[in-house]
Amino acid sequence: MFESLKKAYSPPMRFPIRKVDKDKCDRCRRCVEACPTYGLILDEQGYPVPHGYGPFESACLNCWNCVAVCPTGALTLEGSFAITQGRYKGTLEENMRFPEPLLGDKRPYGELEKELTEVEKVIYKRRSNRLFRKKAVPKELLHRVLEAARFAPSAGNCQPCKFVVVTDPKLIADIERDAMKVLRFLKNLYLAEKGRRPLWKNAIFSATSLVMPTKMDPRPMTAMEKADRSNDVIYWGAPAVIFVAKNTRGISNPDLDTGMATQNLVLAAHALGLGTCYIGLTIEPLNYPYMKSYRKLLGIEEPYELVTSIAIGYPKGKIDAAVKRDTPPITWIEGS
Ligand SMILES: Cc1cc2nc3c(=O)[nH]c(=O)nc-3n(C[C@H](O)[C@H](O)[C@H](O)COP(=O)(O)O)c2cc1C
Numbered sequence: 001m002f003e004s005l006k007k008a009y010s011p012p013m014r015f016p017i018r019k020v021d022k023d024k025c026d027r028c029r030r031c032v033e034a035c036p037t038y039g040l041i042l043d044e045q046g047y048p049v050p051h052g053y054g055p056f057e058s059a060c061l062n063c064w065n066c067v068a069v070c071p072t073g074a075l076t077l078e079g080s081f082a083i084t085q086g087r088y089k090g091t092l093e094e095n096m097r098f099p100e101p102l103l104g105d106k107r108p109y110g111e112l113e114k115e116l117t118e119v120e121k122v123i124y125k126r127r128s129n130r131l132f133r134k135k136a137v138p139k140e141l142l143h144r145v146l147e148a149a150r151f152a153p154s155a156g157n158c159q160p161c162k163f164v165v166v167t168d169p170k171l172i173a174d175i176e177r178d179a180m181k182v183l184r185f186l187k188n189l190y191l192a193e194k195g196r197r198p199l200w201k202n203a204i205f206s207a208t209s210l211v212m213p214t215k216m217d218p219r220p221m222t223a224m225e226k227a228d229r230s231n232d233v234i235y236w237g238a239p240a241v242i243f244v245a246k247n248t249r250g251i252s253n254p255d256l257d258t259g260m261a262t263q264n265l266v267l268a269a270h271a272l273g274l275g276t277c278y279i280g281l282t283i284e285p286l287n288y289p290y291m292k293s294y295r296k297l298l299g300i301e302e303p304y305e306l307v308t309s310i311a312i313g314y315p316k317g318k319i320d321a322a323v324k325r326d327t328p329p330i331t332w333i334e335g336s
Contacts, residue, residue, distance in 0.1 A: 009202045009209075010192070010218065011086035015058035016079045016096075018050045018066070024074035030317065031066035031075055034130045037222040038229060040066060048075070054191045059222040062096075064323035068127045071317070080326050087209050088217050092326040099124040099322055109322040122271045125320040129275025130236040132313040136167065137240050141272060145312070146242075148268035152261035160250025161261045164243040164298045172241055173232075175282055175294055180232040182285035187224040215284065223281060234281050238311035241279070245304040258307045266310065275315035280308055 018040070027046040039059035041051045048066075053059035062081035080094040098109045101120060105112055113121060146163055154160060166172060190205055192198075209216040227234045235241055244262050246254040266276045283306050285291055300306055 009190075009205045010055040010197065011083045011088055013056060014080070014082045014084060014094075015056075015060050016062050016077045016081055018058075018060060019076050019078070020048050021074045021076070022047055024072045026072055026074075028071065030069045030071070030131065034065045034069040034319070036063060036065065036128070036130065036226065037061060038225040039222065053222040053225055055197065056218075056222075059225075061219055061222075062326070063128070064325075065127055065130070065319075068321040068323055069131065069317065069319050077324075083218075087213060092328055095327040096324040097327060098324050113322075118271070119267075122267050124322045126267065126270040126276075127319050127321060127323065128277040129311075129313075129315045129319045130277055131316040131319060132236055132238045132275065132311070133316050134237075134239065135314050137274065137313055141269075141274065142240060142242075142312070144272065145265045145269045145274070149261040149265040152257070152264040154257035154261070155250070155252040155254075158247075158251040158254075158257070159261075160247035160254035161258045162245040162247065162300070162304050163265075164245070164300065166241045166243065166298070167239060169239075171297070172235055172238075175286070175291075176227075176232045176234045178291060178294070179234060179282040179285040180227060182288065182290065183224040183281060184228055187221050187228065190218065190221045191225075220281065227281065235279060235309075235311045236277060238277070238313040240312050242310040242312060243298055243300070243306060244308050244310065245300050246307045248303045248305050255307060262308060262310065269312055270320060273314070274312055275319055277311045278308055279311050283308060 025047055029042060029046070029048070031048050032040045032042055037059045038053055039051055039061075040048045043049045050058055050060070060081060062077070064077060067075050067077055080092070080096050082090040082092065082094055084090070100106060101116065101124075102112055109124070113124075116124075142165055146165070149161065149163065150159070189201055205216060242265070244258055246258040248254065250257060262278075266278070269276045286294055286306050295301065295306070298306075
């Protein structure tokens with residue numbers, strides 16, 4: 001128990017190795033911009049170099065977005081990400097694989113894709129998009145993706161979701177700025193100062209991880225760092241944001257229903273050539289009393305509660321691509 005708490009603060013982690021082939025890199029900086037964390041920075045010559053964060057030698061979520069956006073194939077990732085001890089110890093198999101949907105068929109994804117359905121192709125190639133064009137998304141398209149959300153399954157068909165579409169850049173920027181004040185506080189609570197870990201911060205962080213285990217995982221801290229260093233940009237410059245709320249009186253598990261409806265929306269958006277990125281960073285602050293006025297503005301009041309938000313817009317360049325993913329445990333229990 002004590003060990004688990006102690007390691008909650010800065011648990012030992014293994015990171016994938018990111019390598020940049022300078023002969024191939026054209027210094028377009030797309031990988032740096034697309035990285036959700038402060039995990040890639042530019043060196044003096046403008047080449048991307050892996051970067052750490054606070055006590056971690058590297059800041060990488062293993063999402064492969066940098067590889068997906070690289071137009072020249074200059075970036076490679078090897079190995080997996082794993083928290084190896086403590087409260088946030090990983091449960092994945094550390095077996096990174098491209099999509100292998102056809103049982104026993106180990107052909108590269110590019111070769112087997114032609115045998116897949118259109119739905120499967122969108123599922124495998126959708127990537128979180130963090131490079132947006134300034135171009136506004138036509139209302140017809142926003143309507144179209146919201147309509148896809150309406151037809152998601154829900155417990156007892158209770159449809160507990162509410163969607164709020166914001167295309168006002170000022171409101172988006174205001175939310176980012178005020179949410180960042182909370183995130184900055186959290187991040188500074190977590191971050192080691194000048195390489196040393198003040199014990200009182202360690203203790204607070206570890207204790208909070210016990211009460212709110214899903215909220216204090218160290219991984220989002222490095223995304224907060226990136227937002228902090230990018231002038232509070234959390235929505236990646238997207239021209240529209242869709243806030244998603246749940247009716248807290250929904251049947252059984254409205255969070256699950258809301259997630260499924262949102263994923264319908266996201267997949268429909270990618271099938272239509274749009275890019276999306278789930279944004280959770282603003283949600284916690286928005287649900288605090290401190291940001292009540294924004295909830296009022298968004299019309300999120302009893303019985304609704306914000307669950308997530310989606311940055312949506314036209315992607316800048318090619319982003320959707322199949323990448324490797326780790327393998328979660330699967331158990332088969334078959335009759336004889
Ligand atoms: C509930 C949820 C919240 C997320 N919040 C953020 C966020 O605040 N900022 C961000 O850049 N990405 C966010 N993401 C995107 C994840 O980082 C991303 O899905 C993950 O790294 C896998 O990459 P992929 O979506 O490209 O497959 C979030 C994803 C989910 C599902």
